[in-house]
Amino acid sequence: MTKKQKVISLILLLIAALLATIVAGTSVSRYVFEQNDNMSGSFTTLFFSHNGEGSTAIMEEDGGSYVGYTPLTAYNYIGDNISARKIEYNIRALKPADVKDGDHIEDAWGTVTPLEDSTAIANSYNYTVSYDSTVSTGENENLPLGSDVGSGVQPERASRTDLLKITRTEGGNLSTTPEAFYIVIEVVKPYSAVYVFKINASTSLVSVGATSPVNPGQHFGYDQMEVRVQTSRSYQYDHVQNNATKTITSSSPAKITLSWTSDEGVIFDSGRFAQLTENNLKELTSLPGNNDGWPNGWHAVTGTEAGKSTLTLTLFLPRSSDVTLYFYVPSSYDCKVTAQFLNDADNTAYDYNEIAGLLSDNTLVSIQK
Numbered sequence: 324m325t326k327k328q329k330v331i332s333l334i335l336l337l338i339a340a341l342l343a344t345i346v347a348g349t350s351v352s353r354y355v356f357e358q359n360d361n362m363s364g365s366f367t368t369l370f371f372s373h374n375g376e377g378s379t380a381i382m383e384e385d386g387g388s389y390v391g392y393t394p395l396t397a398y399n400y401i402g403d404n405i406s407a408r409k410i411e412y413n414i415r416a417l418k419p420a421d422v423k424d425g426d427h428i429e430d431a432w433g434t435v436t437p438l439e440d441s442t443a444i445a446n447s448y449n450y451t452v453s454y455d456s457t458v459s460t461g462e463n464e465n466l467p468l469g470s471d472v473g474s475g476v477q478p479e480r481a482s483r484t485d486l487l488k489i490t491r492t493e494g495g496n497l498s499t500t501p502e503a504f505y506i507v508i509e510v511v512k513p514y515s516a517v518y519v520f521k522i523n524a525s526t527s528l529v530s531v532g533a534t535s536p537v538n539p540g541q542h543f544g545y546d547q548m549e550v551r552v553q554t555s556r557s558y559q560y561d562h563v564q565n566n567a568t569k570t571i572t573s574s575s576p577a578k579i580t581l582s583w584t585s586d587e588g589v590i591f592d593s594g595r596f597a598q599l600t601e602n603n604l605k606e607l608t609s610l611p612g613n614n615d616g617w618p619n620g621w622h623a624v625t626g627t628e629a630g631k632s633t634l635t636l637t638l639f640l641p642r643s644s645d646v647t648l649y650f651y652v653p654s655s656y657d658c659k660v661t662a663q664f665l666n667d668a669d670n671t672a673y674d675y676n677e678i679a680g681l682l683s684d685n686t687l688v689s690i691q692k
Contacts, residue, residue, distance in 0.1 A: 657689035
């Protein structure tokens with residue numbers, strides 16, 4: 324072996340010895356740990372709900388378009404189930420790119436939500452939906468709801484109410500007859516989800532809506548009907564009587580009467596109403612006259628008529644009102660709604676016959692068993 328070969332062999336032996344030392348000085352447990360150290364996670368259940376379905380945006384002409392407002396409240400819970408993670412979402416009108424095969428929308432997980440009203444789909448493309456900048460964040464910002472909680476910590480219920488600005492720029496003239504369209508809620512945190520609901524747009528001064536009588540909600544064992552009443556930002560309309568047109572302008576509250584008829588009696592939950600309105604609408608001991616204008620408030624009276632139980636609830640609602648009422652109903656009942664406005668010029672009450680959301684004969688809801 325030459326001298327040069329001996330030097331190379333010595334270098335190789337030194338390298339081998341160094342590698343053996345490194346391996347010997349390394350704990351074998353490190354490799355076992357790495358092999359068994361797996362990232363783990365758990366799926367967080369999303370509980371999200373809102374009160375937008377079936378509401379009505381009361382629209383007014385504005386520079387060639389129609390503009391209206393409607394509040395939307397979102398919740399981080401469904402029943403007793405509460406989301407343990409912060410929810411972020413945004414709201415917009417349905418777009419053509421959302422609709423798959425002309426009749427449904429899908430989220431990122433492939434969950435299909437049917438869109439059963441083809442007319443409402445087409446109407447949706449005439450609308451834009453944004454957050455009213457006076458009370459809400461910017462149009463393209465995600466709205467926060469609830470908060471993240473640690474393991475073992477009980478999450479708390481949370482809600483958020485935003486005033487939605489509804490703008491209709493296409494589609495011709497809009498009337499007091501409600502026009503339906505779809506709104507999309509996109510949840511972006513804790514993960515992507517899509518919710519779609521249908522609302523109405525109308526130029527009516529008063530709109531009413533109720534939950535389905537076929538599938539009423541429950542409250543402490545009672546069948547519950549939820550009724551929502553909304554009024555416009557201004558009280559002015561043309562009243563036609565005996566082929567004569569009279570312009571009615573009112574600064575007083577609108578007088579809206581809900582008349583229930585049933586076999587066993589309908590109960591109005593005045594306590595929940597007081598809580599929801601923060602006692603801004605007081606109970607009136609009697610119905611006010613016309614001479615001094617109508618005050619804000621409500622008056623309820625029960626009785627019997629033709630062998631039936633009756634409940635008459637009269638609301639005196641100021642402009643831009645949005646109130647929710649809860650009634651506990653028996654198996655058979657109906658409810659009719661009427662409205663009047665007190666004209667400023669002569670202190671005379673005039674009927675208003677263009678209430679949005681009613682069926683024929685001023686009927687809001689009816690179920691007979």
